[in-house]
Amino acid sequence: MTGTIGANIRHLREQRGWSQARLAREVCRVAGLQGEPVGRQEVSRWETGKRTPREWLPFLAAALGVSAEALTAPQAPTETPLPTLADFLPEEDPLAPLSARTGRRIGAGTADDLQKRAHGLRLADDVLAGGDLMRPALRELRSAVRIYREATHTEDVGRQLLIQIVELAQIAGWIASDAGQHMEAERIYRLGLSAADKARDATLAGHLLGSLAYQRTNTGDVKEGLTMARAALVNASEAPPRARALYLDRVAWAHTQTGEAQPAMRALGEASEALAQHDGEEEPAYLYWVDAGELQVMESRVYTELRRPLRAVPLLRDVLSRYDATHTRELALYLSWLAVALADANEPEEAASTAERVITLSADVASERTSERVRVVLARLEAFKDVPEVRALLDNVA
Structure with missing residues (x-):
């Protein structure tokens, strides 16, 4: 039942083009509560089945404009499940x-x-x-x-x-x-x-744990994500330079999501130092993509999340000027960070133009990450809905 409720909440939220934070605010509004006793992380837990709304169910239903029964009813499958x-x-x-192996040697x-x-x-x-x-x-x-x-x-x-x-x-x-x-x-x-x-293999274990940490951080379990990211770094202290740079990138991102700006910046600096130690030595093939450009992407994302657009925008523009256009998903993701940074820089017209590119690129990409970023960008642009370019974009999406 928990899984059904979570899937229904997410489906109805996405139908409305709301972010998890927007739904949290709407629930509090309907419940007549001041402040934010329900936040984005709580909505994430409901949607992933980690918690059941229980007493929040009627307020959720009202916020989403459906009955409480509609939230608990099984969804009819619309496509072959993954x-x-x-x-x-x-x-x-x-x-x-197997106790008795029968395969070839x-x-x-x-x-x-x-x-x-x-x-x-x-x-x-x-x-x-x-x-x-x-x-x-x-x-x-x-x-x-x-x-x-x-x-x-x-x-x-x-x-x-x-x-x-x-x-x-x-x-x-x-x-x-x-x-x-x-x-x-x-x-x-x-x-x-x-x-x-x-x-x-401690280096590979660190890579796996860091990947899990990154997912936990991005799905609302920020404290656990930070704990995992730190553990990945500590437990693979002998890892090669590019692996350490990758682990530190994930630590920086987790600190960013907890709002800890200085530790995030320190981790970014340490990641650059680790990468600088790479001197052409043989490293695992799976690290092929970890380079200065990748660290620059993370740096720009950190600055965007910390609401420092004057630093984020030039970095993102530099990255995008050199980016391979065949990598559609990543291009859409990086443009989404640029759109948010432009909105934070009070450039709503350019933010809307960039957001339109994000939406176009994301349309045929089967990625939840790009879908979530589209929702984040649109939610951020709501603050500028009186600007004609933004209004036109939001009306088009609606």
Whole structure:
């Protein structure tokens, strides 16, 4: 029932083009309450099924313009649901080798093939969204787990297989999160953490934990996200430079979401210092995308969230002037931060023009992240609804 209520709340909220923060305000207004006893994080918990609205249910229904029964009624499926981890892996411990292995004996070449397939998924994720990649990602993960459990191999080859399971779990979890399947993403990440522990690979474990921390931070569980991000950094102290830079980026983002500006800026500075230590040494292939440009993107996002548009806007414009237009999802995301920063800089006309590009780019992208950013941008532009360009955009969307 909790899952049904959460799905209905989210569906009705999105129909109205409201952000979670907007719905929280509307619930408080309907309830006649001062301040914000219900905030964005609470709405996020309702939608993800972590909490049940209970006494808030009638106020939620009134705010959304439906009956309380409509919030608890099952939704008719409108499309084929995305697969889940349970659809692809056995119910028992998926990393437990079979007592009597019947598969062929395999060598290091099989692990190398899996690594190439994981890297192929990462490259696909650069240009495709989570909703398009969920099934192939889980199929690849299932294949790797099956090989590890059923085939015979040496201990060293077994460890290499586990490492590839971790890599596949990281990219599959990221893809699931992008598709809005956050509970599935967490299950996948935790499978990867188990495999990293078995493989005794602290760097990969940090990457998985950092990915989970990033999701927790972005879905409202900010304190837990910060705790996880810090743990990923501490537990992988011997990680190569670009991995440490990535971990510090996630720490900076978590601090930003808790409103802690100075710790966020310190973490960004430390990330740049870590990246500067990279001197062409051999590093895991999954770090290929961590570079100065990626750190600049995070810096600009941090400045946007901290409402420092004079710093955010030039950084974002610089990033966007060099960005690969084939990476539609990321382009839409970065433009969404620019739209918000322009609104904060009291440039509503340019913000509206940028927001229109975001909406156009996002229209055919099966990504929950871009959908959420569209909602954030539109909510931010509500403050300028009397500006003709903004009014025209909001009317078009409506």
